[in-house]
Amino acid sequence: MQENLAGTSKAIWADGRRALIEWYRVNHRALPWREKPHPYAVWLCEIIMQQTRIEQGLKYWHTFMNTWADVHALASAPLDEVLKAWQGLGYYSRARNLHRAAQTIAFERDGVFPRSATEWKTMPGVGPYTAAAIASICYNEPVAAVDGNVLRVISRYVDIKDPIDRPIGRKQVDTFTAQWIHPKEAGTHNQAVMELGALVCKPKSPLCPECPLESTCINAQPALGTTPIPPIKMGKTKVKTVNLIFNVVTNGTHVWMRKRPAKGIWGGLWEFPTQELSLGSELPEQPPSEAKILPTAIRSRSQWGEPFEHILSHRRLRCRFVVWHIESEPILDQGQWLSWQEAEAKARPRAIDRCWERLEKSCLTLDNL
Numbered sequence: 001m002q003e004n005l006a007g008t009s010k011a012i013w014a015d016g017r018r019a020l021i022e023w024y025r026v027n028h029r030a031l032p033w034r035e036k037p038h039p040y041a042v043w044l045c046e047i048i049m050q051q052t053r054i055e056q057g058l059k060y061w062h063t064f065m066n067t068w069a070d071v072h073a074l075a076s077a078p079l080d081e082v083l084k085a086w087q088g089l090g091y092y093s094r095a096r097n098l099h100r101a102a103q104t105i106a107f108e109r110d111g112v113f114p115r116s117a118t119e120w121k122t123m124p125g126v127g128p129y130t131a132a133a134i135a136s137i138c139y140n141e142p143v144a145a146v147d148g149n150v151l152r153v154i155s156r157y158v159d160i161k162d163p164i165d166r167p168i169g170r171k172q173v174d175t176f177t178a179q180w181i182h183p184k185e186a187g188t189h190n191q192a193v194m195e196l197g198a199l200v201c202k203p204k205s206p207l208c209p210e211c212p213l214e215s216t217c218i219n220a221q222p223a224l225g226t227t228p229i230p231p232i233k234m235g236k237t238k239v240k241t242v243n244l245i246f247n248v249v250t251n252g253t254h255v256w257m258r259k260r261p262a263k264g265i266w267g268g269l270w271e272f273p274t275q276e277l278s279l280g281s282e283l284p285e286q287p288p289s290e291a292k293i294l295p296t297a298i299r300s301r302s303q304w305g306e307p308f309e310h311i312l313s314h315r316r317l318r319c320r321f322v323v324w325h326i327e328s329e330p331i332l333d334q335g336q337w338l339s340w341q342e343a344e345a346k347a348r349p350r351a352i353d354r355c356w357e358r359l360e361k362s363c364l365t366l367d368n369l
């Protein structure tokens with residue numbers, strides 16, 4: 001950052017802030033939680049929209065608002081139903097934390113929402129960005145909400161030369177945004193920076209000639225679609241490849257499913273018993289001769305499904321499923337027999353869902369099992 005808000009540059013940044021807020025008033029997208037922001041609606045929106053495109057998240061936001069109209073309804077809902085409604089969004093810890101926070105607000109705070117960002121940060125699943133967004137949008141607290149869009153906009157606007165995905169660059173963004181936030185219109189200001197990042201200061205092709213910050217931005221480009229140098233990033237850590245085999249054990253009418261432990265990846269969701277192969281091993285070409293999860297006395301016949309890949313943020317899953325046909329309903333480790341209809345109603349990780357879709361499409365259709 002070449003300048004700070006001290007001295008002569010302060011007036012320039014104040015001009016930029018004024019232009020930004022005027023631009024936002026005219027150009028922002030009409031979204032249902034924006035007109036009369038209520039903490040329940042804004043909090044739901046902020047949790048759902050993390051790592052999610054707004055077009056996709058909007059559908060989920062409406063589902064949640066229509067199913068659980070207030071925090072008391074959400075707090076009283078069974079967790080399984082909340083996870084089921086979340087299905088397809090991924091990052092299920094967000095749904096579990098949402099439910100826990102609803103219970104805290106409804107049962108321990110008598111339905112009174114936190115007001116300040118500091119109070120919001122004590123709620124499960126609410127980090128500094130989400131806390132600042134809710135406190136500024138609902139109560140105009142002058143705290144800067146810094147998400148990925150804001151990092152990009154600010155690193156260009158004030159020309160940050162250090163990587164913004166490392167503490168040295170991030171600290172400069174935080175220092176600037178804390179000084180720049182409008183003292184009386186913090187909610188509008190925060191939303192304006194985020195909206196600018198989504199609509200104008202885009203990752204690959206910023207639309208500088210259309211930008212309200214053009215005259216005060218250090219990296220403004222004269223032509224549409226050219227990319228300014230920032231933001232500088234160090235990049236993500238290496239994605240690990242994991243080989244998984246999903247064991248679909250069925251007697252035709254019922255299937256064995258188990259619920260994953262509450263903590264860890266896919267916590268609280270239902271899966272076909274899954275084997276993780278040791279690191280460095282390949283997915284086998286042929287079905288195994290016996291299911292390690294079945295007692296040896298149980299006779300079984302196996303069919304192998306086509307392999308597929310499923311990508312998570314930090315892992316590449318190479319998956320294959322095998323259907324084990326058996327005639328009885330033995331009690332196996334950690335799980336229960338469910339009819340196919342019951343199993344379908346359970347909240348499942350997306351990777352298991354994809355296995356389910358393949359089961360239905362392949363010659364192993366559920367009717368034939």
Ligand code: SF4
Nearest residue numbers: 201206208211217220
């Ligand atoms: S002028 Fe261009 S680079 Fe600067 S904030 Fe606006 S869109 Fe981004």
